[in-house]
Amino acid sequence: MARTEEGVLMSMSGGLASRSFFKELTSSLDLEVQVITTDDKVFTGILKGYDPTSLSICLEKGKLQDGTKFDKIFLYGQYIKYLMPTEKLIDLxxxxxxxxxxxxxxxxxxxxxxxxxxxxxxxxxxxxxxxxxxxxxxxxxxxxxxxxxxxxxxxxx
CATH class of the missing domain: 3.30.310.60 (Like-Sm ribonucleoprotein, C-terminal domain)
Structure with a gap:
C-alpha cells in the first residue's frame, strides 16, 4: 500500500511539474525568444505555438544569427537545445x-x-x-x- 501511495504521489508531482512546465512555456507565447539548436544555429523570433508532445515550435517574424530573415519557421523539438525568452515577462x-x-x-x-x-x-x-x-x-x-x-x-x- 505504501508503494501505491508513493507511486500516486510521484505521479501527481510529475503531473504538477508537467503542468508547471507547460504553463511557463505557454507564458512565452507571443514573446520574442531565442532558440539554439543542437547544431548551434541561433534563431530569434516570436514564439507562436508549440506541440506539447514533440516540443516542436513555430517562430514568426524572425532571423537567423547570420541575419537571414524569415516570416515563419517550424523547428522540430528533437533539434532544440535551448529556448530563452528575450523579452521581459510583464506581470499583469x-x-x-x-x-x-x-x-x-x-x-x-x-x-x-x-x-x-x-x-x-x-x-x-x-x-x-x-x-x-x-x-x-x-x-x-x-x-x-x-x-x-x-x-x-x-x-x-
Whole structure:
C-alpha cells in the first residue's frame, strides 16, 4: 500500500511539474525568444505555438544569427537545445488588482495562461496593449499606461 501511495504521489508531482512546465512555456507565447539548436544555429523570433508532445515550435517574424530573415519557421523539438525568452515577462496581476478596485465585482477577469485581462466583457488587456472602444476602454487605457510607466521607471532605477 505504501508503494501505491508513493507511486500516486510521484505521479501527481510529475503531473504538477508537467503542468508547471507547460504553463511557463505557454507564458512565452507571443514573446520574442531565442532558440539554439543542437547544431548551434541561433534563431530569434516570436514564439507562436508549440506541440506539447514533440516540443516542436513555430517562430514568426524572425532571423537567423547570420541575419537571414524569415516570416515563419517550424523547428522540430528533437533539434532544440535551448529556448530563452528575450523579452521581459510583464506581470499583469498588480494591474488586475487595480482594475478590480475600480470596476464592479466580477467585472474584471484574468486569464493567466494567456496573460489576458477582460474588463466588463468589453475591453481586452494584454502586455501588448488595450483593445476596445468607449469610456471603459479609455479609462482602462489610462490605468494601463500608468502601470506600464511605473514598471519601466522601476526597471531604470
Amino acid at each position: 496581476r498588480p494591474l488586475v488588482e487595480r482594475l478590480t478596485r475600480l470596476f464592479p465585482a466580477g467585472g474584471v477577469k484574468y486569464i493567466e495562461d494567456t496573460r489576458t485581462i477582460i474588463v466588463m466583457d468589453k475591453v481586452k488587456v494584454t502586455p501588448k496593449g488595450v483593445e476596445g472602444s468607449g469610456a471603459i476602454a479609455k479609462r482602462v487605457k489610462e490605468i494601463y499606461d500608468q502601470y506600464m510607466s511605473e514598471i519601466s521607471q522601476g526597471e531604470s532605477l
